[in-house]
Amino acid sequence: MSFKENLLEKIKINRLAKQVIATIGPPDSDRKADRNSMRSLLEMSTYTYRKERDLDLYLRDAAAAQTNILVLDNDLAIYNTFVEDVALRKSPTVKEMISIRNVIKILNDSDVVISKKEDSVKTIQQECIETLDLSFDESDLNEIVKDGCASLERDYAEGVIESLELFAEILEYEPAPKAFKISHHKGFGVLSRKESGEIVFGPMVIYSLIHNSLNLIDRQVGSFDKEAIEFIHQIASQKEQADAEGPDVFEHLKQKALRQ
Numbered sequence: 001m002s003f004k005e006n007l008l009e010k011i012k013i014n015r016l017a018k019q020v021i022a023t024i025g026p027p028d029s030d031r032k033a034d035r036n037s038m039r040s041l042l043e044m045s046t047y048t049y050r051k052e053r054d055l056d057l058y059l060r061d062a063a064a065a066q067t068n069i070l071v072l073d074n075d076l077a078i079y080n081t082f083v084e085d086v087a088l089r090k091s092p093t094v095k096e097m098i099s100i101r102n103v104i105k106i107l108n109d110s111d112v113v114i115s116k117k118e119d120s121v122k123t124i125q126q127e128c129i130e131t132l133d134l135s136f137d138e139s140d141l142n143e144i145v146k147d148g149c150a151s152l153e154r155d156y157a158e159g160v161i162e163s164l165e166l167f168a169e170i171l172e173y174e175p176a177p178k179a180f181k182i183s184h185h186k187g188f189g190v191l192s193r194k195e196s197g198e199i200v201f202g203p204m205v206i207y208s209l210i211h212n213s214l215n216l217i218d219r220q221v222g223s224f225d226k227e228a229i230e231f232i233h234q235i236a237s238q239k240e241q242a243d244a245e246g247p248d249v250f251e252h253l254k255q256k257a258l259r260q
Contacts, residue, residue: 003140004147006132007166009044016041017125024076024117033074038121042070045128052083053091059083068114076120081112136170141254149247155212161186164205167253171260177201179223182236184209190220199223205249206236215242216249 001009020038025031039056042049047070048062056072069079069086079086088096089109096102115123144166151159167173168188176187180201189204202220207213215235221228234240244252 001133002143003134003136004143004166006134007169008162010129010132010134011165011169013041013044013125013128016044017121020076020121021118024121033076033117035072038072038076038124041121041124041128042072045124046131047124050083052087055087055091057083057086070120070124075116077109077116078114078120078123079109079112080114085112138254138258141257145247145250145254148250152212152214152247152250157207157209157212160207160212160214163250164188164207167250167257170257171253173205176204176206177223180204180221180229180232182206182233185236189217194222196224204232205253206232206242208236211238213238214246214249216244216252218243218252 016037020034020041023031023034023037042058045058047058047060050057050059050062058070058072060068066080066082069081069083071077071079071086071090073090079089085105088102089106089112092102092106097106114120144163148160148163151157151163164186165188168175172190173188174191176182176185176189177191177199179199180187180189186207186209187204189201192200194200200220200222203216203218204221206215206217213236217232217235221232223229231240235242
């Protein structure tokens with residue numbers, strides 16, 4: 001796959017992992033993990049699906065007798081053991097429960113569990129990303145710039161946002177936090193937080209879904225600075241001039257990515 005395709009894959013992986021983690025509750029919680037999103041994430045990994053009894057298992061190395069095995073249930077536990085051992089511990093038969101040794105295994109799986117819940121999701125997420133070639137050169141970035149500019153010219157919002165998301169991934173930009181969100185706009189930028197609790201956002205790019213206008217603000221703005229935030233709104237509504245506008249924004253992001 002091309003660099004752009006691999007980067008889009010990474011964005012999808014991160015999005016799925018975030019969706020799953022958001023549904024995981026604390027111990028003894030009634031909240032259910034998002035199994036559909038987790039299944040989609042596992043399908044992007046090198047893990048192999050296997051049905052055992054009533055269990056949905058995903059094996060890291062299907063050819064090995066002992067391997068890492070994720071059980072797709074609410075705990076999302078990853079075991080390092082045999083398939084038969086996981087079946088015994090998670091879905092024992094009446095005959096198996098007669099054995100005291102088996103009962104001990106069923107009641108305590110700490111000897112074979114590597115991780116659970118959020119930690120397991122992050123493990124699969126990282127393993128998925130490690131399969132991708134994310135190296136790039138200027139020609140790869142030129143492709144993103146070209147697609148973004150063409151989408152901007154055609155008033156194709158989805159294409160503009162895709163190119164912005166690709167550069168945001170490369171530059172580690174975050175979506176605009178609540179204090180900087182503007183209705184009917186998409187924003188990405190550098191996000192940090194001061195010890196005082198103030199959120200600092202910027203440099204940032206802002207795209208208007210209604211006016212198809214793209215602006216760059218090449219400075220940091222604190223969430224407590226109401227005057228500066230109002231200035232951002234003025235730029236977004238095209239009442240003030242940005243540091244870069246339109247296609248120039250994509251070229252600016254490309255040069256920043258090359259320097260990085």
